[in-house]
Amino acid sequence: MSKKIIEIQDLKRHYQMGQATVKALNGVTFNVEENEYIAIMGPSGSGKSTLMNMIGCLDTPTSGEYILNGNRVSELDDSELARVRNREIGFVFQTFNLLPRTDCLNNVELPLIYSGMKGSERKKRATTTLEKVGLGDRLDHKPNELSGGQRQRVAIARALVNDPSILLADEPTGNLDTKTGDEIMVLFEELHRAGNTIILVTHENDIANYARRIIRLRDGVIESDEKVESPVLASASVSLQEA
Numbered sequence: 414m415s416k417k418i419i420e421i422q423d424l425k426r427h428y429q430m431g432q433a434t435v436k437a438l439n440g441v442t443f444n445v446e447e448n449e450y451i452a453i454m455g456p457s458g459s460g461k462s463t464l465m466n467m468i469g470c471l472d473t474p475t476s477g478e479y480i481l482n483g484n485r486v487s488e489l490d491d492s493e494l495a496r497v498r499n500r501e502i503g504f505v506f507q508t509f510n511l512l513p514r515t516d517c518l519n520n521v522e523l524p525l526i527y528s529g530m531k532g533s534e535r536k537k538r539a540t541t542t543l544e545k546v547g548l549g550d551r552l553d554h555k556p557n558e559l560s561g562g563q564r565q566r567v568a569i570a571r572a573l574v575n576d577p578s579i580l581l582a583d584e585p586t587g588n589l590d591t592k593t594g595d596e597i598m599v600l601f602e603e604l605h606r607a608g609n610t611i612i613l614v615t616h617e618n619d620i621a622n623y624a625r626r627i628i629r630l631r632d633g634v635i636e637s638d639e640k641v642e643s644p645v646l647a648s649a650s651v652s653l654q655e656a
Contacts, residue, residue, distance in 0.1 A: 423476070427475045448609070450605045503574075520556075573609070
């Protein structure tokens with residue numbers, strides 16, 4: 414029986430905008446099992462960004478239950494939330510969010526520094542993770558010396574380095590051309606096959622179709638939650654070294 418990584422029950426997030434109450438999430442319920450590959454979709458204003466912030470422990474719900482790998486998120490204080498974000502969640506952003514004056518190795522080491530890992534072990538772990546995403550020969554390169562696809566690979570390595578419970582990717586191909594975006598999605602497919610649990614937030618159908626399950630939001634509620642029988646995969650001939 415698969416292990417539940419995420420349990421979400423009747424999750425609500427309401428905001429007060431002057432006299433009006435905006436119901437960004439209005440009763441969302443679903444579970445995520447270990448090694449699932451899920452895409453969350455929805456039009457602007459559907460609640461998908463709010464849900465991503467909830468899953469990533471960047472915001473807390475107005476009501477409802479969110480359990481992440483046994484942690485009841487609504488009961489955690491700020492320092493505990495920061496620890497959960499660092500250890501349980503690997504974030505991948507559309508804009509990469511790399512430190513521009515820092516080389517690949519040090520960018521990937523950052524989560525390990527926050528975890529308190531010793532220097533020699535950090536470098537070893539960061540090097541191994543960069544090799545896993547095809548950048549073993551770019552350790553000392555800074556972001557401005559890399560292509561967009563290579564920068565996103567560094568960001569993915571940084572997300573992976575702490576061996577998180579989930580990879581949470583927000584429009585990870587949004588700043589990339591089609592060919593490079595396809596190569597990044599092939600990399601996500603490889604990571605999924607290696608056992609990683611992936612949650613992908615996107616508005617693009619062709620990107621969502623790489624996942625094995627698609628959750629569609631509308632007006633703060635789940636409109637549909639479907640398994641994908643035949644995921645769209647890029648050509649197997651695409652090399653993970655290209656970007």
